[in-house]
Amino acid sequence: METNLVIEGLKFMGLGMVTVFLFLTILIFLMTLMSKILHKFFPEVQPNASSSSKNTQNNKKIVAAITAAIKHHRES
């Protein structure tokens, strides 16, 4: 019996699409799981927070220096 290529093609399509979706669905599940675990056990130290506090400290110093300079300028 001659095989019908179209039916073979449809079989390929069924298997292929199911596998691709299954693979990606498992991947989505794993990605979500991983991010939950990581957030629970390895909370990332926020580099932004520390640097911004440093920045505000710096800013305070700068503001203090500027006010001092202005005061000095006015007084002289």
Add this chain to the structure above:
Amino acid sequence: MKFIIIKLLTLMMLLSATAIHASTSSNAASSEDSTHKEETYQTQSFFDMIDGFLKSTGINALVNPNPNEMNSHGEAMSDFHKSWGRVIMILITFLLFYLAIAKGFEPLLLLPIGFGGLLANIPIANMAGPDGFLGIIYSMGLANQLFPILIFMGVGAMTDFGPLLSNPKTALLGGAAQFGIFGTLVGAVALAEYTSIFDFTLQQASAISIIGGADGPTSIFISTQLAPELLGAIAVASYSYMAMVPIIQPPIMRALTTDAERRIKMSTMRHVSRLEKLIFPIMVLVLAILALPEATPLIGAFMFGNFLKESGVVDRLSDTMQNALINIVTIFLGLAVGSKLAADQFLVADTLAILALGIVAFSVGTAAGIIMAKIMNLFPGSKVNPLIGSAGVSAVPMAARVSNKVGMEYDRSNMLLMHAMGPNVAGVIGSAVAAGILISLFK
């Protein structure tokens, strides 16, 4: 006088002795021919010399094809493929140059491919043959799938999985776009089954359908395994459609979406930690090992590149992969693919069918991604802008840019680029998985 000439001849013979010994029978024939000419050199009149020279010109070879000339596989070629076919192919390579330089279509690939094609169609020189430099490059890296794998490494080192990790469900869009691959597979076998012109086997149909994944390296990887005789046409179709993403996709995207859908704003992305990015490549690879070892050459190389990049401790290596390595391999890959643009292999009816099926594959993939996004919007949860669905075809990062551009046309403030990168990189994984399935089915 005679004595000096004989002395010179012996010297030359000695010098070329090793080459003659090592050469194939065809080369041996030509060297015999040349020694014959040298022996009768003195009796040759000036007019005979001119005549002999004219016979060795390219014009003569094109106008009066040599009946004994073989193609790069050592098979006989028709006169058309030796004469006008070559002229047509050279004109086609000029068209590729035009598209690459004036229109900016993937110039990085179309120029090497086009020039390789130009060189491969030169008569007499036989550069695409097994001893020509194009043939050597081909057998060095394309026949054994080395180049596509190396390209995948570089692409991996350039890819940022952050957008995908921050919104994992967009991976489904990259899966849906693979429908283009399998839909075209059915289309190709239907053409073979119900028309008498085309006679594609299942292997050939599978190789053609991968064009729908819009992923050049994967297409080459598959076609060298399943249908090496179609490699030239498949690679050219694949890369030219990747280049034409900005032309092919927008009409399909507009046709399938409503104005309100195109204006959907997606929620801002969460921050993805470095550890997540570092674990992700290993996770995908482990999943591929467990489910689909056939896909691991592609996915493995891809994740290797990405892992080196995300590790952050081998910047030199990741920098080489992203730049030097991928550039070198691109040159070789382009020339090797171009060598398959020889007239006798490209100017056949199958090529037209491949080009037509390729664009169908690509359009179906685009449409499937968009429809998937619309289906996802039927479920509760944060809404997805269907325009990013089209980015599920891999063509990184062009497809994502197109999503962004079309989105901006309707709402200037709607930046979709990073959202579209998620399905885009998922599309690369998806088409590698699809490729693995196709290969495993024929094992």
